[in-house]
Amino acid sequence: MEIKQKKRPETIETAVYGSDRMLVEAPSDKIPQEPTAPEIAYRLVKDETYPQTQPHLNFATFVTTYMDEYATKLMNDAININYIDETEYPRIAKMCGKCINIVANLWNTPEKNPWKTGALAIGSSEACMLGGVAAWLRWKEKRKAAGKPFDKPNFVISSAFQVVWEKFAQLWQIEMRVVPLTSEKTTLDPQDALKLCDENTICVVPILGVTWTGLNDDVKGLNDALETYNAKTGYDIPIHVDAASGGFILPFLNPEEEWDFRLKWVLSISTSGHKFGLVYPGLGWVVWKDKKYLPGTMSFSVNYLGADITQVGLNFSRPAAQVLGQYYQFIRLGFKGYRDIQYNSMEVTRYAHERIGKMAPFVNYSPEVVNPLFIWSLKPEYDKKANWTLFDLQAKLQENGWMVPAYTLPDNLENIVVMRIVCRQGVSRDMIDMLLADIETAIDELEKLEYPTPTRLAQQRSQKINHKIFARTGHTGHVKQSVICKGTDCK
Ligand SMILES: *Cc1c(COP(=O)(O)O)cnc(C)c1O
Numbered sequence: 433m434e435i436k437q438k439k440r441p442e443t444i445e446t447a448v449y450g451s452d453r454m455l456v457e458a459p460s461d462k463i464p465q466e467p468t469a470p471e472i473a474y475r476l477v478k479d480e481t482y483p484q485t486q487p488h489l490n491f492a493t494f495v496t497t498y499m500d501e502y503a504t505k506l507m508n509d510a511i512n513i514n515y516i517d518e519t520e521y522p523r524i525a526k527m528c529g530k531c532i533n534i535v536a537n538l539w540n541t542p543e544k545n546p547w548k549t550g551a552l553a554i555g556s557s558e559a560c561m562l563g564g565v566a567a568w569l570r571w572k573e574k575r576k577a578a579g580k581p582f583d584k585p586n587f588v589i590s591s592a593f594q595v596v597w598e599k600f601a602q603l604w605q606i607e608m609r610v611v612p613l614t615s616e617k618t619t620l621d622p623q624d625a626l627k628l629c630d631e632n633t634i635c636v637v638p639i640l641g642v643t644w645t646g647l648n649d650d651v652k653g654l655n656d657a658l659e660t661y662n663a664k665t666g667y668d669i670p671i672h673v674d675a676a677s678g679g680f681i682l683p684f685l686n687p688e689e690e691w692d693f694r695l696k697w698v699l700s701i702s703t704s705g706h707k708f709g710l711v712y713p714g715l716g717w718v719v720w721k722d723k724k725y726l727p728g729t730m731s732f733s734v735n736y737l738g739a740d741i742t743q744v745g746l747n748f749s750r751p752a753a754q755v756l757g758q759y760y761q762f763i764r765l766g767f768k769g770y771r772d773i774q775y776n777s778m779e780v781t782r783y784a785h786e787r788i789g790k791m792a793p794f795v796n797y798s799p800e801v802v803n804p805l806f807i808w809s810l811k812p813e814y815d816k817k818a819n820w821t822l823f824d825l826q827a828k829l830q831e832n833g834w835m836v837p838a839y840t841l842p843d844n845l846e847n848i849v850v851m852r853i854v855c856r857q858g859v860s861r862d863m864i865d866m867l868l869a870d871i872e873t874a875i876d877e878l879e880k881l882e883y884p885t886p887t888r889l890a891q892q893r894s895q896k897i898n899h900k901i902f903a904r905t906g907h908t909g910h911v912k913q914s915v916i917c918k919g920t921d922c923k
Pocket of ligand 1: 494554555556557558560594596639640641642643674675676677703704715716
């Protein structure tokens with residue numbers, strides 16, 4: 433049916449929902465010829481995204497969904513500042529340098545320079561890339577100097593890598609050597625990692641806060657194994673720690689655990705300021721153990737306000753607001769404040785982990801909770817007779833606004849469907865109780881099903897669950913989920 437418009441011009445008096453604009457299709461191909469009154473444009477955009485913008489109920493994401501009002505005001509006030517304009521805003525560059533110093537010291541940097549060597553990034557993805565590129569260039573320069581070929585670099589990582597490492601491998605054409613995880617070996621096994629190393633290995637990448645499972649790779653074990661290996665082979669293969677989550681958890685909750693620059697072979701570490709650094713999205717940090725580990729070709733020095741700050745990055749223009757947000761959080765919360773928040777997140781996670789573990793259909797993937805997230809699956813014996821899968825549970829929970837992702841584990845474990853909860857700041861005991869009650873209600877309903885759901889049928893049809901099967905069943909929700917799981921949220 434054609435909707436009839438009255439062809440009235442928009443004036444200051446036009447009511448938002450009485451305007452012609454509200455009767456025409458929203459643009460999806462071409463820019464509209466005419467302007468639209470701001471209140472009307474605002475409502476159009478707002479209404480289009482409204483039902484999907486409840487970040488607080490999003491248990492899939494690691495990324496900050498709550499900051500206090502002062503932080504929000506500071507960041508909103510700085511929304512029009514481009515970080516790269518350092519000549520115009522030198523104090524922001526200096527503030528960034530202070531944040532890098534604070535992060536470097538949280539990770540026990542031995543660097544003596546007053547300005548520690550690190551970089552601001554848009555997230556862990558950019559930070560990981562910078563750490564990886566630095567390792568590659570250091571290796572390349574050394575190989576060149578020794579007159580050896582430098583055309584076949586590789587790096588070693590577990591199969592539970594975050595997608596950024598696949599991008600790193602593809603974009604820089606560096607071979608990714610993957611140590612498969614198994615049901616017995618749920619984190620990177622140092623000896624298995626060494627088996628994949630050779631003279632062309634630029635670095636090994638352990639992960640703290642593995643996105644798929646919430647577990648931590650054993651960085652100390654890897655460091656010690658590399659010590660022996662490097663002494664024996666004469667190589668000097670270093671470690672880049674992808675501490676996207678763990679970088680802001682361990683320093684506060686387990687300061688005595690050695691995973692950082694206290695270890696000899698750890699030369700660089702990256703983290704997401706917007707995950708447990710407690711800043712809204714758009715912030716990552718990478719730090720090198722010393723200036724000498726950052727290849728000169730990647731960095732340039734700037735001298736502002738008497739501060740000699742090193743500048744590194746893939747992006748040029750970028751928002752400055754996140755730097756203000758991070759510095760505010762450091763001052764506002766202090767060490768104790770961060771510790772209290774991370775402690776609460778861990779306690780709420782442990783509580784949820786225990787309650788989930790007691791529900792009849794479920795089994796936790798790991799008895800341990802080492803980061804504020806965990807995964808669980810259906811018990812194998814339950815899985816055999818159930819008419820539903822965790823994908824159905826995900827859809828049921830979504831009816832109440834909860835986003836709790838179900839996904840399949842990486843290669844070798846891809847038959848295991850798991851569900852994950854991340855308890856960020858903002859997830860209280862009360863909220864978890866509400867979620868757990870909804871999970872119990874959903875299970876009751878799912879157990880009443882007389883026939884298998886389409887996702888269960890698909891699972892029965894093929895031992896091997898893969899995303900293509902879900903695509904064929906027409907369950908686009910699940911297909912979408914598998915796509916999300918390739919992104920930063922699930923994987
Ligand atoms: C989230 C995450 C990334 C990517 O981080 P962004 O900050 O989203 O770019 C990389 N590695 C791990 C282990 C992660 O958890």
